[in-house]
Amino acid sequence: MVEHQTTSAQQPSKAAGSEFAIDLKKVSKAFGPVQANKNIDLAVKRNSIHGIVGENGAGKSTLMSILYGFYTADSGEIWVDGKLVKIKDSSHALELGIGMVHQHFMLVENFTVLENIILGAEGETLLASSMAKAREELGRLAKDYGLDVDPDALIEDLSVGQEQRVEILKALYRGADVLILDEPTGVLTPTEADQLFRILEQLREEGKTIILITHKLREIMAVTDTVSVMRRGEMVGTVATEDTSPEQLAEMMVGRRVLLRVDKTPAEPKDVVLEVNGLSVTDDIGVPRVKDVSFNVRAGEIVGIAGVAGNGQSELLRAISGMEAPLLGEVRINGELVRFDGDDSAAKVRQMGLAHVPEDRIKMGLVTDFEEWENSILGYHDSEAYGSGPFLSPKQSIAEAERRIEMFDIRPRNPRLKTANFSGGNQQKVVLAREMDRDLDVLIVGQPTRGVDIGAIEFIHKHIIELRDKGIAVLLVSVELDEIRALSDRVLVMFDGEIVTELTPDASERDFGLSMAGVDPKEGA
Amino acid sequence: MGATDIILLLDSSVRFAVPLMLAALAGLYSERSGIVDIGLEGKMLGGAFAAAATAAVTGSVWLGLAAAMGVSVVMSMIHALASINFRGNQIISGVALNFLAAGFTVFLGHAWFRRGGTTPNLRPDERFANIELPFAQEFGQVPIIGEIYEQLLSGHSIIVYFAFLMVPVTAFVLFRTRFGLRLRAVGENPKALDTAGISVAMLRYRALVVTGLLCGVAGAFLSTAQGANFSENMTSGRGFIALAALIFAKWRPWQAMWTCLLFGVLSASQIRLQGVEFPMIGEVPVQFIQALPYILTVVLLAGFIGRANPPKAIGQPYVKER
Numbered sequence: 001m002v003e004h005q006t007t008s009a010q011q012p013s014k015a016a017g018s019e020f021a022i023d024l025k026k027v028s029k030a031f032g033p034v035q036a037n038k039n040i041d042l043a044v045k046r047n048s049i050h051g052i053v054g055e056n057g058a059g060k061s062t063l064m065s066i067l068y069g070f071y072t073a074d075s076g077e078i079w080v081d082g083k084l085v086k087i088k089d090s091s092h093a094l095e096l097g098i099g100m101v102h103q104h105f106m107l108v109e110n111f112t113v114l115e116n117i118i119l120g121a122e123g124e125t126l127l128a129s130s131m132a133k134a135r136e137e138l139g140r141l142a143k144d145y146g147l148d149v150d151p152d153a154l155i156e157d158l159s160v161g162q163e164q165r166v167e168i169l170k171a172l173y174r175g176a177d178v179l180i181l182d183e184p185t186g187v188l189t190p191t192e193a194d195q196l197f198r199i200l201e202q203l204r205e206e207g208k209t210i211i212l213i214t215h216k217l218r219e220i221m222a223v224t225d226t227v228s229v230m231r232r233g234e235m236v237g238t239v240a241t242e243d244t245s246p247e248q249l250a251e252m253m254v255g256r257r258v259l260l261r262v263d264k265t266p267a268e269p270k271d272v273v274l275e276v277n278g279l280s281v282t283d284d285i286g287v288p289r290v291k292d293v294s295f296n297v298r299a300g301e302i303v304g305i306a307g308v309a310g311n312g313q314s315e316l317l318r319a320i321s322g323m324e325a326p327l328l329g330e331v332r333i334n335g336e337l338v339r340f341d342g343d344d345s346a347a348k349v350r351q352m353g354l355a356h357v358p359e360d361r362i363k364m365g366l367v368t369d370f371e372e373w374e375n376s377i378l379g380y381h382d383s384e385a386y387g388s389g390p391f392l393s394p395k396q397s398i399a400e401a402e403r404r405i406e407m408f409d410i411r412p413r414n415p416r417l418k419t420a421n422f423s424g425g426n427q428q429k430v431v432l433a434r435e436m437d438r439d440l441d442v443l444i445v446g447q448p449t450r451g452v453d454i455g456a457i458e459f460i461h462k463h464i465i466e467l468r469d470k471g472i473a474v475l476l477v478s479v480e481l482d483e484i485r486a487l488s489d490r491v492l493v494m495f496d497g498e499i500v501t502e503l504t505p506d507a508s509e510r511d512f513g514l515s516m517a518g519v520d521p522k523e524g525a
Numbered sequence: 526m527g528a529t530d531i532i533l534l535l536d537s538s539v540r541f542a543v544p545l546m547l548a549a550l551a552g553l554y555s556e557r558s559g560i561v562d563i564g565l566e567g568k569m570l571g572g573a574f575a576a577a578a579t580a581a582v583t584g585s586v587w588l589g590l591a592a593a594m595g596v597s598v599v600m601s602m603i604h605a606l607a608s609i610n611f612r613g614n615q616i617i618s619g620v621a622l623n624f625l626a627a628g629f630t631v632f633l634g635h636a637w638f639r640r641g642g643t644t645p646n647l648r649p650d651e652r653f654a655n656i657e658l659p660f661a662q663e664f665g666q667v668p669i670i671g672e673i674y675e676q677l678l679s680g681h682s683i684i685v686y687f688a689f690l691m692v693p694v695t696a697f698v699l700f701r702t703r704f705g706l707r708l709r710a711v712g713e714n715p716k717a718l719d720t721a722g723i724s725v726a727m728l729r730y731r732a733l734v735v736t737g738l739l740c741g742v743a744g745a746f747l748s749t750a751q752g753a754n755f756s757e758n759m760t761s762g763r764g765f766i767a768l769a770a771l772i773f774a775k776w777r778p779w780q781a782m783w784t785c786l787l788f789g790v791l792s793a794s795q796i797r798l799q800g801v802e803f804p805m806i807g808e809v810p811v812q813f814i815q816a817l818p819y820i821l822t823v824v825l826l827a828g829f830i831g832r833a834n835p836p837k838a839i840g841q842p843y844v845k846e847r
Binding site: 091092109 | 723
């Protein structure tokens, strides 16, 4: 494997002590038989943004949890600021100036920003004076780092991007010099992500050290100084960002060459298969989420729906897949009207030739406590292929599951394994295999590669294109703009429940940016 | 019904409400920390027995109170051990404690006092005496205001005043102190505390100690202030009513007090309504009248509460996950 040495020039360190803010030496950690970290060496220069990339399960989060004192390492040394330390728990890590922004925010929803920030660092028994102190400190931090949040706002009223700022402020309020961010952009819109990067750069200016964990190579290239790559619990190498490329990093992550671009021929669209006319959908409390949306998808084309998460895409998917009756409008499959009466419209829609890969495979696509073969037939379990009459034939079903495991390269190759024990990418393949491996006319896919490894993404994309080439109409909904542009033949951009415009996948970044913010670039100046 | 009648009715309402208030506030600490406490009933019962038995044997009502608090805290710690350390089902643990208390109090009562499960009657000096506020007699001559002072405000045992004091104290602790902030946080999102370096288990233990103490006081009130001995199952569901009141109050102290007072009024009126001829209906069976407060509780809980947002992490054992 290629070993790279850090070569980038660094600003001279401000503080005395080591050149490195964090220096991990031969750190190992096992969970039972699983070796999550094997002899990891990681040196993070002071005053830099250091990226750590790796696929899911590569051990990035475990390593950072060790550094943050959430777990203790089985062996190895941790040096902070040139001093050998044993980090006992999170409060000890905080004392050492290490703060962490978790992937899932550790905020109390019905507390105010201020309450969340002082929680655990209140200082005194009574809140009044510590609140006042925190308010003042917060004003200073906001000014220094451009982190503006209303201290009296309730967390549940904030956007995800703002919640993340609160998390960063929490760490800074506790005096963090080293800030670990775990997959910080997973939940952010492209604009919010850019804002976050600006904040990170500002923090570096002010002398902080940032460790950024991500699996998105674009972000690594955009914002880091140095990047370390992990694979299967081991450190593959550390390189200066300016000396590397996404292709090289992807190769280091996966261990083989990966195609980051999707190969496809121009589409040959035929008859209209899926028709959506004047569809309006409201949510549980009657707020309109989809407003008068109309479009068609033809056989043999992929129509992508782009947009920032939460602009009605989920509700649109729910209505088309028959999970929820729309307020107004109609959906036709092969010209036949979908009837939204009764609770079984999702089943009826399937019989009409529509397959649905839901956005959230854990909540909607799978029963994770089931064995793989059970999930492999779920929703189609009444089919004669899996038994007769009221009886299920595990033998037939397992044989079928084994065939799909082979076809979709699902690992481990064991249909009797609990689905929860498969990785995200393999779980997604179980859902895709179930929905794709049948006689279908329309495939609707939501977030097909959310939380999926690079290797599996490549595979999933190839399969979607293959289906299109077989003459199936594909509707793709994704918040990953790159994915939409790579796969789709036409792109519809959704904003605030409406379709703003239709773009070609090779339209400019600017056009996509404008339309995702609700402005039709064709009309705009 | 004149003003005096109403004042007397309210006066007995207060007596009914006090054990409920104490138990509801006890439950508030536990449930705000994320631990369901269906065992309020059992802890009160255990406390009531311990208070009466200790007071009868030692002659000291204060030792009785201490014993009640001690027994109740021990029971609360068993619940804590099951819920926090062993991550058991909190409902089952609570129900088990209720059964334990129901059986054990009667069993020990038989074994120690041989009076069919009750404890000996306490002499007036072995009970909590009613406190006369200054000039109550003189003031009582003044219509309404004076009567309110004499009947309603004066002449209660110290536990009644303590219970009413605990309402603002709890509100203050909950919303104005570090402990309160952490208590509210741990019931909503224990991970937020864990990642901030605060021990979730320790915090919940502390909350359950407070729960135990307050349940003990509630029990002591029943057997050594309101009553003069312990009798089998003397809590008669008050722990559950208190839990219902707590939910109805959406886990907030002042609202819990008002809910308990409402239930107290219903219980007090219930006694007055027995045997009364109603127009059109005639005399209603006593059993129905007695059931009224409970029926109303069900109706209130089912119909009028609206959406109660319990602490989000309630009932879930906290596991540090990978």
